[in-house]
Amino acid sequence: MSNNGIISFSGGCFIAETATTVGKKERQGPMNGWFDASEEDEYFGQSTFEQAESEMVHRNLQLLFTKANLQEDTVGAVLGGDLVNQCTGTSFGITGHKIPFIGLYGACSTIAEGLLLGASLVSGGLLPSAVALASSHFCTAERQYRFPPEYGNQRPPTAQNTVTGAGAFLLTHEDTGVRVSDGVLGMIVDGGITDANNMGAAMAPAAADTILRYFDHSGRSLADFDAIVTGDLGQEGLELTDELLQKCGLDIAPKHMDCGVLIYDAKKQDMHAGGSGCGCLASVLGGYFYRRLRRGELKRILAIGTGALLSANSALQKLSIPSVAHAVCIENVCNTQ
């Protein structure tokens, strides 16, 4: 058996509820109206940016439990992570919640990784339920990877803006009508890009590898999908991914939507190539796409989280940026739709 990475949730795993919380710039963008909550204050009432991100994670998890009318001590586990060093955005946000915690690091692929693992645990009968979550915050990411936000450095056109946002998904065995059906685990691909201001180009080869592997081995074809949704390739990465796939005979362009492109009005909001960060796919998938799937306006999507596995150190050491992309198929399985 070769490791094509396909993973199938034949035991059954469904999304029962989602919760999304974003910052001010995200609320001002075209996705406004699809998020559950937003916060004007970039500090979220805390004294540091890192604590702000943790507060957002905490609030968003609370919101999920409120929306789902659920006691947190019935949840099997929370699986999640973020971009902050040692993933303290998530761990400090979860502290105080009495729920088993599985920490993930997949950079901006984290929510897709969490959905695949959470669905594995639920579908395999190992846990009764699970929450997958991910977050990012513009100010924690910017000062960690690039410059202090106060410095106001110039950014090239390929640069993306880290989304301030969090998304959480409640996964259960119970048939809720929106199913996590299968997916494909990503392999690390290094296209040789060393420019930390061009994440789209760094992640495109991993996205293309994963999408190609999915359609080669899952038994599904592009025609089965209403949308191919990448997480945060941005405009540059979206075009490169489509180009790479076209060379392999797969034209996803007419169905390809990227959350990094969707979340901001790039020109009006001066967002260069678009949004990025773990919270980008987590909030847009949990808001816009989940709701449209729930309503039956979309029947089936393939959501691909793409993660650039660099650190500030690896960039300073002039190493190239290996990337990984995980894909998850989510579909509306209501007979009435």
Add this chain to the structure above:
Amino acid sequence: MSNNGIISFSGGCFIAETATTVGKKERQGPMNGWFDASEEDEYFGQSTFEQAESEMVHRNLQLLFTKANLQEDTVGAVLGGDLVNQCTGTSFGITGHKIPFIGLYGACSTIAEGLLLGASLVSGGLLPSAVALASSHFCTAERQYRFPPEYGNQRPPTAQNTVTGAGAFLLTHEDTGVRVSDGVLGMIVDGGITDANNMGAAMAPAAADTILRYFDHSGRSLADFDAIVTGDLGQEGLELTDELLQKCGLDIAPKHMDCGVLIYDAKKQDMHAGGSGCGCLASVLGGYFYRRLRRGELKRILAIGTGALLSANSALQKLSIPSVAHAVCIENVCNTQ
């Protein structure tokens, strides 16, 4: 159903092989003879400490495949992580291997987290096999969390020495005689410790919480175990954990062994409270304990990985150190033993 975190691998998951690679100081310690490979050069022939850690991860994974006589493209997935910012120790080490990759962050609990998730995927029938791995390197950790190694700062008696080491475990469905039977997922516990030079005290409450939960809900008692093996509490954390559990009526002291205490001769090697780091449990469990289980000298152990979820930033911001501990039961199930 309440979330006590117990997870049972009733579908079957076994350890087929392990591989361990350590540095010079670890080879000079009392565990020498139980590791597969060691390296005198702290740079592992590379030009930076971070690349050294990645080289160690890469070599150790190769070693696992060689020992198991396995083609890497048959492996379902690699699950793993380390302490380096954005887990580049692992991701750069895996780059070039064509295996699906699931990145984890659980600080020093990572190998226990990886074994629990890997066993879930294999036992639940989602993947045919999986590799769980974790690593740490003294020089990457020291300069990231505390001071540049060249600075030669003084360390208090409660300080631990980050182990330079890597451990990898191959998990399969096939009955190999050494079984991963069940375990318990950790919850985050914050005991209010803020001293980044006293990880043992920070992690002890999480270790105690997890061990107590395991014996309260797993259906197994302390008498069923030959050893309770913690990962890197060190001397301070070992004593504190035993004390906390004694107050709850559970006396694990006679069976409690800590890999951080075992890996160095603390006095002769001037190692203060002992070893720490993701590679500590990974290398000692994969070397000493796995081999003794394989030979039938140990029948059943409970291995507990304990992770202090701090970052250099959170320590500078004077926040307390939340911790998590995951436990996994490994047993020899050969009838002939």
